[in-house]
Amino acid sequence: MAGDRDCSESLRTAVLDAAGESRPLQLLGHGSKAFYGRESVGDPLSLAEHSGIISYEPTELVITARGGTPLKEIEDALREKGQMLPFEPPQFDGKGTIGGAIASGLSGPRRPWGGAPRDLLLGMKLLDGRGQILRFGGQVMKNVAGYDLSRLMAGAMGTLGVLLEVSIKVLPKPPQEHTLMLSAGDCSVTWPLLHKMLIEGIPVTASYSQGEQHKLRVACSPQRVKQIVQRYAVEAVDDQDAFWRALRDQQLDYFKQKDPLWRLSIPPAANIDDEEQMLCEWSGGLRWLFSQRPGSEIRTLVEKVGGHAILFRNGDRSGEIFHPLHPRLADLQIGLKQVFDPEGIFNPGRHYPDY
C-alpha cells in the first residue's frame, strides 16, 4: 500500500519558486513513461509522494485520487467492488500513476468501447504555473458549468499544470471476458468479419491483429461465446488475461524490436501500406509499426487517410515526436499555454518544440 499524503502545499511552494525564477520543471510520477514524448529540460519535480485515494463511492461510479496515486492501488480498490478504470491504462514496467495516465492520455485495448482518459475524467484540482490551485469539473457525470478545462489536461503531457487530484468515472467490470481467435489473413481480411460482429452487437472489448494472428476479447456468458463461435466460425481460447495485459503494457515479443516505434491512429476501416508488419488494436483504429523510414513518409501515409502518427519509442527524441499541427492550432495551443503557465515552467518542449 502506497502512502496517503497530501503534498499540495510543498508542491505549490516548489512551483512558486520555479515560476519566480522562470526555472523549468520536469513533472515526474513513476517515470514509467519517461521514454514517451520529446526530451524536456528542467529540475525534476517528483509527484509520486502526493498520493492516496481521497474518495471512492462505488454506487456513484466515481473515484477521486491524488495525482501520484499508483494505478495499481486504484485498480485494486476498484476490483474489490467489481469495478474498473474503463480506459485500461497501460502500466509500462508494471508502474504508473493516475496523474501520469491522464497527462499522457494513453489508453489500453478497451479504448474504442470503454473510452479514453478525456472521456472518463470528470474533474480535477490543478496547480497552475502561477501557483494557484484551481478546481474544474467535479465528481458528477454531467457538468457543463464553465469551459471543460479538466479534460483539456488529458494528453497535455503535463505542460499546463500539476494534476493534484482527479475524479474519474469508473464502470462495472464485466463479470466474464473471453477470447476468440479469428482465422488467418491480415487486418484487411479480418476487418469485414469484425465489422459484422460489431454491427450485430457482439460485446467486443478488445481486438488484436499481428501477422496472421487475430484475437478478440468479448464480454459475455460462456453460452453466448458458444453461439458466437458457431455463427462466425471462430475459435474460443482460454486464459488470455495475461496476453491482454501484455498487449496493454507492450510486453509482447513484437514490442522488443529496436527500431523507432510508430503509433498510427487512423479511421478503423482505412487501408494503408505495410499492414503485414503492423500490430493492430482498436478494431483497426490503432496500429503499431517499427520502421526506419523517415518520419515525413510515415506521416504522409497516415494523413492521406485522415489519421496522425506519433514516434512512440526510440528514434530521435529531440525531433518531431507528435504529429505537426496546423499553424493556427499551434498558435491557439501556445495561447492556452500562456493562460495556465505564463512563465513556461512545466515540461517545456515535452509535447511540442515551441511550448
Add this chain to the structure above:
Amino acid sequence: MHDRLTLAGEFRRMLPEECVIYREEELIPYECDGLSAYRKVPLIVLLPYTAEQVEEILRFCQQRQIPVVPRGSGTGLSGGALPHEQGVLLSLARLNQILEIDSENMQARVQPGVRNLAVSEAAKPHGLYYAPDPSSQIACSIGGNVAENAGGVHCLKYGLTLHNVLQLTLITIDGERLTLGSGSLDAPGLDLLTLITGSEGMLGIVVEVLVKLLPIPQRQQVVLAAFDDIESAGNAVAEIIAKGILPAGLEMMDNLSIRASEDFVHAGYPTEAAAILLCEVDGVDEEVSEEISRVREILQQSGATEVRAARDEQERARFWAGRKNAFPAVGRISPDYYCMDGTIPRHQLGRVLKMIGEMSKRYGLRCANVFHAGDGNLHPLILYDANNPGELEQAEAFGGEILELCVAVGGTITGEHGVGMEKINQMCAQFRDEELETFHGVKRVFDPLTLLNPGKAIPTLNRCAEFGAMHVHAGKLRFPELERF
C-alpha cells in the same frame, strides 16, 4: 452604436437577400430561445447557407466589432441564444445537410443545423443510430447539442455529446476554418475538441460535425417501478448500480410530474406513487431477458410497490413518452414553469429533494421534479404565473437557491442545459475568482475582442462581487450546515 439599416445594406451585398432579416416584425420570432422569460430583439438576424458565408460574416463582424450570437434551433433552456441588441444573431439553421453516412467506420458527417433525431433516422437503414437523445431531439440541432454538450436519457451508458463527437469544423472570429479532432480515435495536440464542446458558442462557430454512430441494439426493454417514498426509489438506483448493472437509461419522476405526464400522454403511470423509476436495458435478446429479471428482483427488494416491464414496443414508447413529455406536461398545469438543471452526487438525492420541498413551501410555489437518476442530473420544474406581479422573480430566486444547494452538496449548477444568461450569477457560487479569470483567459485566446456571445456563460468578477454582496447576509453563506466541497 451600429445602424440597423446601414448594416443590413452591407450584409445584403455579401449574402443573398433572404439571408438578411432586419425588419422589426420579422426579428420578433428570434427574440428568445427556449427560455422565453428572457427576451431581446437582435439588431439583425443572418441565415447563411454555407460555411464560406459564415467565414465572411465573422470576418466582417470582427473588423467592425459587432457582437455575434450563434443560434441553432433555439430550443436551449438557459438563454444561450438570447440575442444582443447591438449584435448579429447568426442562425445556423440553413446549414442542414447530412453530408455522409459512413457505415464502414460507423460515422456520420453532418452540418450543424441538422436535427438530432434526423441523424438516427438517416443512419437507421445501416443498422446504426446516434446515441445522445435530449428530450428536445425532434427539434434541437446537432450544432446546439455541441454548444451545450447536450445529454439525454441514455447518457449513463452512452455518454454525452462530447463522447459521441469525433471531429468539428470550427470557424474562428477572424474567419479562419479549423479542424479539431479526427476521424480516428484521437488527434494530435491539446484536445481542443473537448474544449469547444459545451463552450456555448463563446469560442467559435461550428459548421460541420463528425459524429460516432452505434449499432442499434437488438432489443430494448424498459421496466417501470413505483415507490411509496422517494428515498427508496433513490436507494433502488444505487442498488442497481452496486450490482454491476449499467442500464441504458435510469430515470425518476416525482408525484407531481407523474400526474402531469399521465394527464397529458396517458403513459399508464401509477398516479398514486410518490416516485417512479424507469429502467431501460438494451443488448442482445437473452442477455436483456436475464438483466431485466435481475433488475425486477432488485427493485422489489428495494421496496417497489409495483414493478412492470413494458410488454411490447408500443408500451415501451408510451413509458418513455411520459418522461420525455414531462416538461410540456407540467406546462399544462401551470401558466408558466421554470426548469432548473443541477447535478448532485446521487446519494444526496433524498436530502436535496427534502430541502427543495421546504423551499417550495417558503416561496409558495409548487415544484415538480424529474431526475436523470443514473447520472445525478436533477430537473426541478418551478411552477409560477408570470401574470402575478413578482412571481417570476420569486421563481428565479427559488431556482437560484436550488442551484446553490446543488453546489453545496458537491454538485454543479448545470448538468446539460448550459449557463447561458440564466445561471450566470450562480457561476459565482461554483467558481472562485482565479478560476473565472482562467476562463476569461481561455476566451481571450480564441476571441480577443469578446465578440462571440458576449456576456454569457462566464460572469465578470465585478458581477460576482455584486452578486456576492447580495447573497452573503451578515457574513453568512447559504446552507451553513452543509460541508463545503
